[in-house]
Amino acid sequence: MKKIFLLCSILLSLTISAQLPSNNNPKTGVVYGKVIDASSQQAIPYVTIIVKDAAKKPTTGGITDDNGNFSIKQLSEGKNFIEIQFIGYKTEIKEINISKTDSRIDLGTIYLKEEASQLNEVVVVAETSTVSQKIDRKVINVGKDLTAAGTTASELLNNVQSVSVDSQTGNISLRGNENVRVLVDGKPTNIDAAQLLKQIPSTSIKSVELITNPSAKYNPEGMSGIINIVLHKNSNIGFNGSANTGLTMGKNNRFNGSLDMNFKTGKVNFFANYGINDGKSENYGIVERNDNNSVQNFDMLDNSTSHLLKVGADIYINEKNTFSFYTTQNMTENIFNGDTRVTFDNILDSSSPMLVNGERNSQAYNFNYTLDFEKKGHSIEFEANFSDSDSPESADYKELVRPFDLTSNYNDIIKNERGTRLYNIDYTNPLSENSKLELGLEARFNETTNNNITTQHEFIYDSNNELINDGNGWYETKLKEFTSFDYNRDIYAGYVNYNQQINKVSMQLGARFEQYNVEGSFVKGSETLNYSDKIFSVYPSAFFTYNPSEKNQFQLSYSRRVDRPSIGQVNPIREWSTPLITSVGNPNLKPQFTNSYEFNYTKQHNKGSFTIGTFYRRVNDNINRTLNIDPLDEDKVELSFNNTASNDRYGFEVSSNYKVAKWWRTNASFDLYTQKESGLANGEQIEVTNNTLNFRLSNSFTATKNLRFQLFAMYRGGGKSIQFKVDPMWMINTGASLNVLKGKGTISLRVNDIFEGMKFKFESENPYPYTGQFNWESRTAYLGFMYRFGGGKNKAKGRKSRDNNETQSGGGFI
Template identity: 30%
Template structure:
């Protein structure tokens, strides 16, 4: 293992050896001449004595730039929309490592200019990958779950709704850095992709992050409208058995910003699943199940941002979602041993009423990057799961599961820049979750029962983090302490649990910048997965042929993660590669068992130790001014040690995606994407290879204010899922034809009703969220 890592390290370094030419460095900050506020994303362009552009870069979120070039140049220009371009002769620069540029605003009023990226962009930070959803054609007019499906770093199964990172579904999903009690599929289907600003994929989380999520954290950052004046955005979409419409905008004054959003969407879906089982006792069972889904989501968001003065900001927000969907399953059982064929029918529904309240206060000090932030988040969910079952139109039973959950989350973060090269961060967080789960069961001609499962969970975390820079090396080292406690009571069998865990979680991240566009990174983090509500809750929907059992005897699963990555960004070619090793102990796995009458029982068990390896690579190439191509691939391998529970102890999965974007005219662009998923081997089953082609086209009108999209997913309509399951007690083959092919139209209109000319509050947008290292 050490030999392998050493080889890879020297290999990456060898790729990055620079030529012997002299390197010139320009480092500085760009500010507004009047307000002295920093200007992010300003362009710094370098020219030679012939006036030819030889190099360039953009300022970061803090208005800073660092350009290292081996090109000969005489002057550089700094520009940004709404400002007069500043031209500076290099011979007049006193200290190239400490340049201060002030841009003067253009006096005349400008017409509104809409700037959007034509495709998703990716940034690699010291401890995360940030994907800017931007205006990617394939992700427009979709849900967050469907947008994830276009990001190959996140393995998304649209049929089941499962998401995973690096071959593991033990992922922590956050929205603006906050947890939710909803399942990932329920949560992601509530969020339209138009509401997403960025997706942070954090496979090597620092000590700032809560330690759960063994394979990493996915943090969805939602947009926050702060444009000056009164702005409205209208969105509507219609497609295959779906529709959506919504309005969002903001009213921004000098001292206050009002944000609002309202939307409704509806979707129907049908799929057909065929299951063939053979049991060790010689019995057989076949099931043909057509799934009919019908759902509607209503959502409203309102928020207020108060800019008290230059150092104090306060924010309030309320998000309410009404999510209802129904299911109808009319399953046909055939080839059942000792039984005639029969029809089993289930009518069921899910209702989710979610309200999220957030309050945030931030105190900024005179020194840039010096701040204190306090955040409170209240997440309340009321969930109902009623179902009625029939066999050959004869009533069997009614079952109603009610789950009420409340999460309180309080966090405190403090950052102190000791010097230009040293930053100290520290903070604390407290999360408390209360869940009451009730099951009402009324069988035919039998006395009904009502049972309750109560679950409480508390998590206290404290962290300290230091960032420092030594020449071209960036270091980040941190330590986190967490105390976790949970207790539960089950009235069905009068069982209780009372768990307590106390752990330390170190993290360290190092990057070495050979140049501005040539970086090598190394990271280590320790993670944990503790037994939670999902593992021990016995009240989950089943039927007479399938049952879920909670396991209160589970032990925590832990992992140690090591990651090595390299990125190289040039004008036409950008590419990156990352490799990792993950050591998992007391792995928690979903296992199957068969009881009498061939009833399948599923529960979670600790199965031993896993060793996981993987590699991910992405290459983007700009062939011409109108053609961009991207090739992305990954491969993951896991070896399970000393275990007799699993069928296969060598697991693997991989993905390959080729994306081509063409700019046909200034107003029209198109995207063709090919995805291939080879055989995926799991512990008890394997999924046969799949592939699909996606196509989309976009046109812009009215000075880019009106956008129209056409999107077709799975053009060839052949993305079948074929899964083969093998356990010591039964074999099963599943063929699932879900509604993979979808057609969608999206219309989006952006309009400014009133534009404020007051520049005194031209603040850059800041996301109010805990656990974000670039606060």
């Protein structure tokens, strides 16, 4: 393979040389030397060498061999400039003079340095820390978090500042708000975020990016912002990789493993990542209703196996053209067993067992082409992303009522398919040294199809009302109900951003223009209802950054965002959600728009850094739940949605990284959120003010060169909603890692939730007075092993992509 790329590069150089203008000076000169990486001291193959004359016009050129050596002949006499270029490194220029007496020039060893990262980036933590603050996002490098080893993305995010994951429902919130968009590698997801996060192993995750106030370049959906999960993709020269495996032990055992590999040769970088999660997890709880002395006991066992595969390549055609592609494949098999037992006055009244067999499969394909023009920073980028998912499900439900006769026995066959097509064009033009213009276009098409066939198993009786067997069984299967919906969204968008720097102040002003079209059709038996909406909106944004010194940064930002109604919120057909809840959507529901303001200050010091921030959001046409007694069954609750008056939400955040000693580092964060929520319950307008306090503290201790310990503590304050009052939760985790096999292997050990403080405990007065608590397998021990192989250390440039940009909002894993 190397020989092929070497041959292609030589042929390309010869072709260019043949087209270069002739020079009347005698071509007797020779220049040679060796190129190595300044930091790793290793040779860099396939480096481009360009020779220019005194007028700085190219005359000839070549490339380095596998050992970093080069030799270029037939150089013209006189002044020549030698440019040494390699993607991801600073270009070196050497001036030489060729004469009859000095025609062989030895440049010796040339040291190339890697390109610096973004000029606007402010590093919040020291080199070995896990958090960094960029101009528009906070990046958490989760790879060094010992207490997250062997977990899923859902569990890992509970360790991330400003983020909370409801361990009961899996819903994720950012700054206390669940209106957040979750991306993987900056791309849309066709799988529900709660399910997606349970399928991604933490060992496959490189970092988590929190974008709390996105600019006009980003999709505007998600009131509280964007959480982008970045998967591993190496770009080291040669063959490199790592293997992870581990076992989580609790009431049930779970296995996880992952394999990360890359092969970089010449101008091509191949990369692959595979992860697997397999095992059982148990969830149980109790709900007590005080007005009728009833108790519900829940037992749930989830047995799942998920596979995640990401494969792709970056092809550096030349210094101006880059093509990249990758595919992500996700496959999950799930068996869910549940049982709900209802007791009245301490006497068991009914039992409702259920068995659900499901699959979740998704595929995504991403293609990216970038063209860099002659002017530095002047580029255009084309991207196409295609993703599809299907999640078929077969569910069996039974109900046994005292004296425990089988009164209900039916089956749901569900077919759910989603598809997303996404096309982007981004154009960047530096108008001057201190100004830049960004333009972009995007077209996004989302299609969702769902079919649900419910069949009832009815017992067969003779004329004497005696149960009989007709030879095929004791019951016959009849069609009970058929429901389906089609829900299609098309979004056409364009944006413009203007960046300007004046001395120590930089600003970015932008606007995004979107045309949103949606068509839906809902069917239940003979009943058909249609839904449609068309909205044109403008989303402005503004960022102002002031850097009085290298160690101080102030930032003020504003953006307008939107949360559009989901399928379930507008589906007008009554749907049975749980034995006690019936949901019905509101087709008249309008989007809610948010004006978000944010201020942050970052201070760096010798032993770490300190960040303080505050935000304020004004929400118009706020979407809220309505909770009423079900008019068809007074023992059930009817859940729906409506738009209420505008409300205010604001918060305060502090985070700090500090090097207490050479062997001790600490990372702490504190946040306080306040928000008003209003809604209807039994026709009564209810408004609550919810104050939530969260605190996280992580300590890392270096005992020896190869032995490290970590201690993590978290407190999540309680809160209120129109339905629940929730108690606080807390957790203490500890972990250790030991490097073995001369640093190529690492043994990890962790224990999570040592004192079992993670319990979802709540009480409610609407629509009925009840209390409850749900527990899950939060206290676990994990033992894992990682092995690193390969020796390449020279980093190539990662593709210039939209991986850090939000390019969608609803819908399939990529």
